[in-house]
Amino acid sequence: GQQVMQIPQYQHVQEGEDFTTYCNSSTTLSNIQWYKQRPGGHPVFLIQLVKSGEVKKQKRLTFQFGEAKKNSSLHITATQTTDVGTYFCAGPEFSGGSNYKLTFGKGTLLTMNP
């Protein structure tokens, strides 16, 4: 089946440093979603990218979807303590009939010195 891989698994930064997590799929994706999970919390939807080469920004967060629609990245500029958490990418996988489901990467845990 489809595999969605994320790197790095862990990233520790100093507050103010930039952070990037990468997501790669074994298959071409129709779209990709990103979620954030704060420590002790639940995943929360951040954004969905649909078009080849698409770039979207949310304040200090920049999301990119690769030209081949098999990879994506999330870049955070000048990290803040509120950015701490695990970032997941998720891509749709055909699950039979006309049904699709989301396959999640294993996530990148972002930690920071207090």
Add this chain to the structure above:
Amino acid sequence: EAQVTQNPRYLITVTGKKLTVTCSQNMNHEYMSWYRQDPGLGLRQIYYSMNVEVTDKGDVPEGYKVSRKEKRNFPLILESPSPNQTSLYFCASSLRGGGVESPLHFGNGTRLTVT
């Protein structure tokens, strides 16, 4: 407030004692799903339901049952829990399309410990 509600938040039980984790959403979502989250393994899908008529296995269905008798509820049933089912469980829903066309909304999670 639009939300996915799971209960209980924490549960400690013993091997073999049947349990049910409830999940309810108030957003009239068609799609509902259960995930388990384990360190280093990310989110793995247990079961999903496209609508009240369609329920199917996810990636790790062994040892679990679900039912979708009505649109808003999707309970997760462990008939005979075992220690390897100790995990953090999330229920999620989306308007339609398996979370593909519209994003997933997650509940707050249920931390289950089986001794």
